Amino acid sequence: MAGVRPRSVVLLSGGMDSSVCAALAVRDTEAAALHVSYGQRTEQRERKSFERICDRLKIGRRLVCRNEVLRTIGGSALTDRSIDVPEAHQQIGAGIPITYVPFRNAHFLAAAVSWAEVLGATRVYIGAVEQDSSGYPDCRPAYYQAFNQLIKAGTRDGKIEIATPLIAMRKSEIVRLGLQLAAPFDLTWSCYSREDRACGICESCVLRLRAFEGAGAIDPLPYVAQAVSHQV
């Protein structure tokens, strides 16, 4: 039956959401995995996670690309060393945070759609999450609806669709789904600022810890510190 399954490209950063998304892609399609390094602070650690997760999920077709634009232009705490990564309590819920990388997901999706065209894949998976997230504008359903229109208008066949299976899920539900799918949480990396142990205090760590707590599960990653309550 494998021959009739659709082909897909899954964007895999190495974080918890994209890893669950990749596990779904592997379950439902012949998945190829794309990782983009863009000069973010933790790029070495994330790339290592990408490779290990692909090994675990048995994704053979992989592409690691470097995007130098985002680092060059800066404007985000993730790519610009002159801007500190804030602690979660400074910004969760306070509008679009300084960790927003300007129009970043369009770069990733463009790469994935281009590769999908060449591979003959009809689906591009991205683990974007709207709820319980950082409030990035390029993680909202309207953005992906617009992107699908863009693909219809601007590709050879117009037949590739962006799939965002996690977008409406709570982060705790994503943890539960990942546990069902045996998603490799132990190999993932979410921390925005450190590469050895997760800091436990940036928004990404706090949202992750809160998600595991909400799911009644233990996060297998080592942390430097954990807030007493994750309900910041």
Next chain:
Amino acid sequence: MAGVRPRSVVLLSGGMDSSVCAALAVRDTEAAALHVSYGQRTEQRERKSFERICDRLKIGRRLVCRNEVLRTIGGSALTDRSIDVPEAHQQIGAGIPITYVPFRNAHFLAAAVSWAEVLGATRVYIGAVEQDSSGYPDCRPAYYQAFNQLIKAGTRDGKIEIATPLIAMRKSEIVRLGLQLAAPFDLTWSCYSREDRACGICESCVLRLRAFEGAGAIDPLPYVAQAVSHQV
């Protein structure tokens, strides 16, 4: 008055259309210029054109970026050395040609919009042309309408607009407009396959020569050969 003019980013490949577009951007806005090298056959020559055109148009703020995804994935005669650049008569009017680089303009626009967000620019110029062109899907008005929706949904303020001032013009009209604006045609490069003298037979050369002929003007570039009639 310069202080109240809007800021813009103009995508400048170094070809005739983007150069006329850049001349318009400089006339109407405080323009910054973005050039993306993507492993295309003539990238050295195009980058040189970019710098010289910026000098001539007095565009001080410039960014040259490398996109490695498009070269890596291939799938186009422009980026994949195993696919020959066809001669114009083999493909003009025959559907989407093999010189189509999969979803290429999305990469360029993503870079321009990201930079525009950081610069506080509200307009991104691109010299896309639908008529008299190669039939690329990402050069049609519907594509740019969709991209504007994407920006509205997926950026911090949603206030950047893609401007495509040439999209409905005939190529000969673009030449006439360029002559009026003193666009630096002598510094441009359009050939898909050569970097020393333009080949005169690829689709890009033929469309360009036909445009100058239609405008009753002389193309200042040196050519290896020119078809007896450009009405292929």
